[in-house]
Amino acid sequence: MALEVGDHVGCAKEKKNVNQSYSKEEEIVLMCLEGPTRAPLVSLDDNLVSYVGLTTLNIALLGGKSAFYSCNMDAQVKEEVIKISKYKEESLPFTYLGVKIDSKKLSKDDCSFLIDKIAARIKSWGVIEGVISACRNFLWGGKVASHKTPLVAWDLICRKKREGGLGLKESHAWNLALLGKYVWSIASKADNLWVKWINHIYLKDKDWKSYSPTSAASWYWKQLCQVKDRFRSGYNGNKWVFQHKGYTTSSGYKWLRGEGQEVDWAGWVWNNLNIPKHSFLCWLVMWRRVQTKDRLKKMQIQTDELCPLKMLEDQIGINVSIADLTQLSTWLQKPCNGRFRRRVIQCTYAALIYNIWKQRNAAVWRKCIASHQSTVERVTKEIYWRIVSVMPKKKVASGLENDAIKVTKTKGG
Known part of the structure; x- marks a missing residue:
């Protein structure tokens, strides 16, 4: 204008x-x-x-x-x-957006308030924490904003499935692994304009591994140097030792997270023939995180520890008393007549555990109990159609439905 x-x-x-x-x-x-x-x-x-x-x-x-x-x-x-x-x-002077407006040239101190304000706002945003919070709330409550108490620690959830987790990425480690690409570019002296600029402005041909930023360096450069120090033990000189082909985000993430102890029940819990919601409940069961009455009594939430499933046993004909989950897990992974048959048995037990839990909730909240026959039919149909959807070629194979019926009847007595 x-x-x-x-x-x-x-x-x-x-x-x-x-x-x-x-x-x-x-x-x-x-x-x-x-x-x-x-x-x-x-x-x-x-x-x-x-x-x-x-x-x-x-x-x-x-x-x-x-x-x-x-x-x-x-x-x-x-x-x-x-x-x-x-x-x-x-x-004059007056302030605008926190900065002093004057006829004189502004000094560094005059702008410090604005810098501090921006830095405080960025920290308050907590981008990574916000992402983790949204994911955690959605997992346990189905909503981005939820006040439900998580049943399993987030660090465990971010472990590999064979280590007892859900295989989700841990955002802090993943962010560091992504920043590690910049560290690797400098260490390997990548031929690009950014690395040349960094060397001209900051490094000036100094050794990258032992380099420390000056107090006058920018905040972003200081943060990158902290990431470099975090990855220090992963380098031999300027070479990434975790993977001979050089640094990748995936190798950096694996290095940061380390290798955890594997669990022996991951194979049947995450069997691809299992219905996902069955696998998730079995995962909670194996970690003893299902909200049963005996756990609620230990947390002093209620005094009654009698599980309603005990009352269901005689009426639906299913023996739900599993004294040792580890023993069940070992039994489910024993070899039998064919790998496919074993997977069918595993997904049948996963379906039984899920439906028993549903019966428990129905007994507590709706005061109703399904019959033995209806439970067997429901489990059989769920397994059959799951196998058909995952492995269509098995639809014509004889015995799928009969195998599921045999397993449920054996379990039911």
């Missing part, structure tokens, strides 16, 4: 730019006048009206909530501007 300033004495008529900085709460209009100190400002009123029309400002608010600041300005011209604009006059 331009303001028509008028005819200056001894100067040609010209337009001067108005530099504008916007925020939701306030705006700055900077008017720069050149030439003699005395100049008619007849057109200033019209230009202010035009400016209001082009912005979201209300002309009625201009005089009441706006201020006028001047520097080396002729007194008569200043009075004319105040009269036309109806602004109140104030003196």
Whole structure:
């Protein structure tokens, strides 16, 4: 936008730019006048009206909530501007968005408030923590915002499935692994403009492994140097030792997380013939995290420890008393007549555990108990159609449905 300033004495008529900085709460209009100190400002009123029309400002608010600041300005011209604009006059310096506005050059200390404010806001955002919180809440409550208490620690959830976790990525370690790519680029002296710039500005041919940033270095560079120190033991000189082909994000993540102890029940819990919700419940069962009454009593949430499944045993004909889950897990992984048959047996037991849990909840909350026959039929259909969907070629194979029925009947007595 331009303001028509008028005819200056001894100067040609010209337009001067108005530099504008916007925020939701306030705006700055900077008017720069050149030439003699005395100049008619007849057109200033019209230009202010035009400016209001082009912005979201209300002309009625201009005089009441706006201020006028001047520097080396002729007194008569200043009075004319105040009269036309109806602004109140104030003196420099003042603050805008936390930064001091003055006629003098701003020093580093003058901008420190803004730097601290931005840094505090970034920390308060907690991007990674926000992502973890959203994922955790969705896992246990089905919503991004949930107040349900997690049944399993997040660090364990982010372990591999064979180590007892769910195989999710741990965001902090994954973020560090991604930043590790920059560390590797510098260490391997990658032929790109960024590495050349880093060497010219910061490293200056110094040894990268032993390098320490100066106090005057940028915040981002200091953070990258901290990531470098985190990966220090993974390097032999400037070579990544965890993978002979060089650093990758995947190898960096595995190095950061390390290798955990494997569990012996992961094979049948995560059998691909299992229905996913069956696998998830069996995973909770193997970690003893299902909210049974005996656990609730230990947490002093209730006093009754009698599990309603005990009352169901006689009526649905299924013996749900599993004294040793480790023994069950070992039995399910024993070899039998064919690998496929063993997987069918495993998914049948997973379906039984899930349906027994459903019966328990039905007994507690709805006071109803399904019959033995309906439970067997439901488990049989679930297994059959799961196998058909995962392995369509097995649909014509004889004995699938009969195998499931035999397993459920054996379990049911």
